[in-house]
Amino acid sequence: MNAEILGPEEATRARRYQMKRLWLGLAASVVGFAVPAGFWIMAPGEWFREAGGSLFWAGAMYFAVLVAVHHIAAFPLDCASEFRLPRSVGLSNESLGGWLKDQGKSLVLNILIGGAVAGALAQIMAWRPYGWWWISAVLGTVFGIFMVLVTPVLIVPLFFRFKRITNSDLVERLENLLVRTGSRVRGGVWEMDMSRRTRAGNAALVGWGPSRRVVLGDTVLDYAPEEIEAILAHEIAHHVGNHIWLLIAGRGVSLTAGLFLAHQLFRFPEVFMSLGAPVPIPGGPSSIGALWIFMTIWGVILAPFYRWISRRLEFWCDRFAASHTGGAEAISSALTRLCKNNLADPSPPAWAVTFFHTHPPLGERIRRVRETS
Numbered sequence: 001m002n003a004e005i006l007g008p009e010e011a012t013r014a015r016r017y018q019m020k021r022l023w024l025g026l027a028a029s030v031v032g033f034a035v036p037a038g039f040w041i042m043a044p045g046e047w048f049r050e051a052g053g054s055l056f057w058a059g060a061m062y063f064a065v066l067v068a069v070h071h072i073a074a075f076p077l078d079c080a081s082e083f084r085l086p087r088s089v090g091l092s093n094e095s096l097g098g099w100l101k102d103q104g105k106s107l108v109l110n111i112l113i114g115g116a117v118a119g120a121l122a123q124i125m126a127w128r129p130y131g132w133w134w135i136s137a138v139l140g141t142v143f144g145i146f147m148v149l150v151t152p153v154l155i156v157p158l159f160f161r162f163k164r165i166t167n168s169d170l171v172e173r174l175e176n177l178l179v180r181t182g183s184r185v186r187g188g189v190w191e192m193d194m195s196r197r198t199r200a201g202n203a204a205l206v207g208w209g210p211s212r213r214v215v216l217g218d219t220v221l222d223y224a225p226e227e228i229e230a231i232l233a234h235e236i237a238h239h240v241g242n243h244i245w246l247l248i249a250g251r252g253v254s255l256t257a258g259l260f261l262a263h264q265l266f267r268f269p270e271v272f273m274s275l276g277a278p279v280p281i282p283g284g285p286s287s288i289g290a291l292w293i294f295m296t297i298w299g300v301i302l303a304p305f306y307r308w309i310s311r312r313l314e315f316w317c318d319r320f321a322a323s324h325t326g327g328a329e330a331i332s333s334a335l336t337r338l339c340k341n342n343l344a345d346p347s348p349p350a351w352a353v354t355f356f357h358t359h360p361p362l363g364e365r366i367r368r369v370r371e372t373s
């Protein structure tokens with residue numbers, strides 16, 4: 001299958017690139033976890049408490065420092081995996097200045113949004129030392145829905161420029177698709193200037209209600225019209241299947257369960273003492289650090305399950321695309337082209353797929369859609 005999609009040399013090159021990327025990314029995650037964990041154990045919570053004045057500001061300041069420590073610790077490895085490696089294989093054409101600017105913007109956004117969330121969390125913990133976990137889970141889920149609504153219109157434009165698709169053939173194909181599938185994507189279809197950074201193609205369904213839109217990277221606009229139509233049909237399938245709502249519900253459940261478990265754990269001070277870590281006092285700054293560590297571990301435990309569901313949904317969307325665009329040919333040819341342009345490994349090792357991939361291997365997607373359509 002690999003050779004059929006990429007040719008033996010290209011397949012080896014793709015495997016090497018993707019494995020390097022995976023190992024560097026993993027190393028960045030380990031360092032990005034270990035260094036904030038050290039900060040949590042050693043940081044003077046009392047200092048933040050006094051400097052912040054209120055629980056809100058103490059929690060927000062503590063979180064801001066934690067995020068900065070995390071970014072600085074993981075920076076060299078992030079730079080190697082996200083900037084230098086894609087450039088070395090000709091996938092990325094981004095300048096170092098441009099990449100650093102994006103990193104700076106993400107850091108500021110993380111500090112502002114995450115800091116406000118952490119400050120609010122500290123207040124809620126102190127206000128309701130026994131019920132904080134479910135109040136925070138409900139508010140966190142509502143905030144997540146709000147972020148789905150505003151991200152396409154407020155956050156993503158900080159990184160990419162958007163314009164409506166004007167190609168009349170494409171617009172017509174899309175309108176026909178929407179009629180055939182009986183669906184309505186209120187925000188329409190937009191083009192995003194990915195080519196300023198990369199030659200890799202991508203497309204996504206984003207937003208909710210008025211901000212719900214299909215976004216196509218300008219790097220796929222030179223594909224054959226049938227291929228673009230198949231990609232659009234795949235994204236419409238995410239809309240028809242309510243996949244964004246499924247994602248929000250899944251996140252809500254895991255957030256509620258995670259905060260509940262953290263609440264139970266916080267009732268055993270001896271666990272923290274045995275680690276030499278500060279005992280979390282509800283609302284105290286170091287309880288924010290304890291939650292960060294706990295929720296990161298919780299996320300790692302749940303990841304294989306959520307990624308498995310995500311891969312099932314992707315198969316479903318491929319089949320939907322095939323059945324609404326006249327067969328498997330257009331979608332499998334679009335996937336083949338994505339594989340080549342993105343230097344994707346058509347059949348990565350099973351363990352890498354299980355733990356890290358939200359999308360099934362392209363080789364398997366192509367095989368399945370051909371078999372089932």
Ligand SMILES: [Zn+2]
Nearest residue numbers: 234238314317
């Ligand atoms: Zn998809």
